[in-house]
Amino acid sequence: MEYTLFPLCEYAVTVRFASYIDEAVNDIVHETAARLQGERKEGIKEIVPAFSSLTVYYDPVVAGNYADVCAWLRENIGSTGQAARHSTRTIVIPVCYGGEFGPDLADVARFHGMTEDEVVALHSSGRYRVYMIGFSPGFAYLGGLSPRLATPRRPVPRTTVPAGSVGIAGGQTGVYPLATPGGWQLIGRTPLRLFDPHREKPSLLSAGDIVEFRRITAEEFARWREEHDDGRH
Missing domain, CATH: 2.40.100.10 (Cyclophilin-like)
Known part of the structure; x- marks a missing residue:
């Protein structure tokens, strides 16, 4: 699935997968959040999933500037395709x-x-x-x-x-x-x-x-x- 990156503020980047609420899109959001958690680099403070997007909060002194964090995101998001079903409670x-x-x-x-x-x-x-x-x-x-x-x-x-x-x-x-x-x-x-x-x-x-x-x-x-x-x- 395609995605876009944009700054939420001076220390947060939002990854948007869609502009609508959909269970399949939400699966991709959570699969991506789990993937980013697994590849979390120093300075990434929090990864917050939402309906059809997720936001990454970071320490710019440690993680680098907006361009650095975007580069890390692109490297680790890759081609998401269809999200694998994750275990649920x-x-x-x-x-x-x-x-x-x-x-x-x-x-x-x-x-x-x-x-x-x-x-x-x-x-x-x-x-x-x-x-x-x-x-x-x-x-x-x-x-x-x-x-x-x-x-x-x-x-x-x-x-x-x-x-x-x-x-x-x-x-x-x-x-x-x-x-x-x-x-x-x-x-x-x-x-x-x-x-x-x-x-x-x-x-x-x-x-x-x-x-x-x-x-x-x-x-x-x-x-x-x-x-x-x-x-x-």
């Missing part, structure tokens, strides 16, 4: 839908002319790909939402969305790992902690993972919290 996320945990579920159901149970059944039957992590620490942008559930964002964002909230915005679904402002339509909440700075790997999800949602009851939600809560919120 499947993460099952329990979700309590509706009620206090999903205050917008009824609105989403009305918008689509469905019952709340139909929305939940459709949402929890999908398999979702983590295309990238962004917005806030550990926030995963998931692809694979059924077009039948695509719903506009709220006209007025909430000033605080509780951590663990599961939402829909346009053609995407996602989980808020931290309590932040947000305008997504909230349909449920998970008791899982998706981001914990005390863990060796703070973010539960990584780009390339597959996510499945499993419906649980409010009682199961409370029991999960009691069994797994270590006092950090």
Whole structure:
């Protein structure tokens, strides 16, 4: 696949493979990121994959200037062709839908002319790909939402969305790992902690993972919290 290089700032280069979101393109992004990690040279600080591009952050004092880093990229990207399928993890996320945990579920159901149970059944039957992590620490942008559930964002964002909230915005679904402002339509909440700075790997999800949602009851939600809560919120 063809690609283009351009400077994101004075210490970062972006490699763009396409201008659209596509699973095959995202495979190439992650395969290339893994290849660059394997050939990482001194001064390369971070390699960040996104939907259809990746960005390489570097120390210009150590790695060289923009032209030097571009030369290293061209040497190691080469002709990408079709990306090899890399191993993926499947993460099952329990979700309590509706009620206090999903205050917008009824609105989403009305918008689509469905019952709340139909929305939940459709949402929890999908398999979702983590295309990238962004917005806030550990926030995963998931692809694979059924077009039948695509719903506009709220006209007025909430000033605080509780951590663990599961939402829909346009053609995407996602989980808020931290309590932040947000305008997504909230349909449920998970008791899982998706981001914990005390863990060796703070973010539960990584780009390339597959996510499945499993419906649980409010009682199961409370029991999960009691069994797994270590006092950090």
